[in-house]
Amino acid sequence: MTRIGSRTTGRPTLAEVARLSGVSPITASRALRGVSTVAPELVEKVKLAATTLGYVANPAARALASAQSESIVVLIPSLSNQLFIETLEAVHEVMRPRGLEVLIGNYHYDIAEEENLIRNYLAYQPRGMLLTGFDRSEASKQMLSASGVPCVHMMELGLQEQGMSVGFSQQQAGAAAAQHLLERGCQRLGFIAAQLDPRVMQRAEGFRQALVAAGRYASELQVLSPQPSSIGLGGELFRQLLAEHGDVDGIFFCNDDLAQGAILEALRLGVKVPQQVAMVGFNDLPASAHMVPRLTSIRTPRAAIGRCAAQALLGLLDGKRGTVHNQDLGFELVVRESS
Incomplete structure (x- = not known):
């Protein structure tokens, strides 16, 4: 009776897969890894042999x-x-x-x-x-x-x-958001952010520098939360900013989900967007094009x-x-x- 499996583990080996499919072990290995240079008919033969034997690759052994x-x-x-x-x-x-x-x-x-x-x-x-x-x-x-x-x-x-x-450049992206809101005539510009990872803070710095250059920066209009970014949090932070600074008329959000939440909260509060508060998001997530109103956002090449x-x-x-x-x-x- 022909023995199947390695001597130490009893599991089917790559050599047995190669033998059953009629190819060399290296070809069998390449076929199972999906290397494109292996002919399709050989790939099928090797996969059939592996299925027949119940072979599962051992990446640790291969690395060793x-x-x-x-x-x-x-x-x-x-x-x-x-x-x-x-x-x-x-x-x-x-x-x-x-x-x-x-x-x-x-x-x-x-x-x-x-x-x-x-x-x-x-x-x-x-x-x-x-x-x-x-x-x-x-x-x-x-x-x-x-x-x-x-x-x-x-x-x-x-x-x-x-x-x-x-x-x-995350910083240039933040500056672009600020420049857009300034061109729209916004006078009191806020920044709402969550998570606060380094890329968020780079965007914050680009936004800040552009506002400083335009003489429009107001540190009190910056709301930063270490919590994970979410639609719900976006609504909360927007409501907080509006309660403390009702004259804010333009906001850049570090992520689209925050901006989406703010749009929904504005609808609940009867705040008109963009007539009272203009909003810009970041990443241009799929849902942003379907918000009411549709969300302006910075599209990133993810x-x-x-x-x-x-x-x-x-x-x-x-x-x-x-x-x-x-x-x-x-x-x-x-x-x-x-x-």
Whole structure:
């Protein structure tokens, strides 16, 4: 009777899958990883053999054998934010044809949690990492530097010594929102923000600088909450600002969900938008185009960032260092009825 499975675990092995499908072990491995250079008919034969045997790949063993895994790590601060969902989908689309597995780490905007994720994922010897922004602990920076694992930063543009990045200027986006409200004739401009991660604060600084330059900055019209951003919170913060400063006539929200909540709260309070208060959001989430009134927002290239960052990382893996340190994908102010 022919023995099936490894001697130590009893599980089916890659060699047995290769033997049953009539290909070499390396071809079997590539077929199961989805490498596009393997002929479709061979892929089908290998997958059928794997199904017949009940074979499940062992990435830890593969990493041990090659001193490197076939995985890419993507670290993001939130899985509930539409922004990062679209970015992740784009990363998968780029990595899948190369047969690279995408491992996702969610650190909930907590740099200590991100540090633990980096430590744990580096133990699996990933081929590369996609990181969100540049704000992380010194221990994380040291681990990444010592590992030699290629990294690309997303969502922000960094300095030369910080490594390769793909994103846009958060500060310029904040300034663009301020300039738009000023051009609409707003005199008392407020800023409402939640979560308060580094990118939010960069937008706040761009907004502030533009207002200072125009002689319109009023620090008392800034409402900052450390709570997670949400529609409900947006309504609460808008109501708070209006109760304390009823003369505010223009508001920039750090995220669209906050602005959407404010629009709904304005409807409840009988506050006319934009006649009494003009509103501008950020990220241009799908629902913003369907609010009443439709929300003006700054559209961010979240899918393009994921796609270009993944392509840049593949370039590093292929030894193509390139000359572009920062890929600035820009942003777009989408003007609608709320302003």
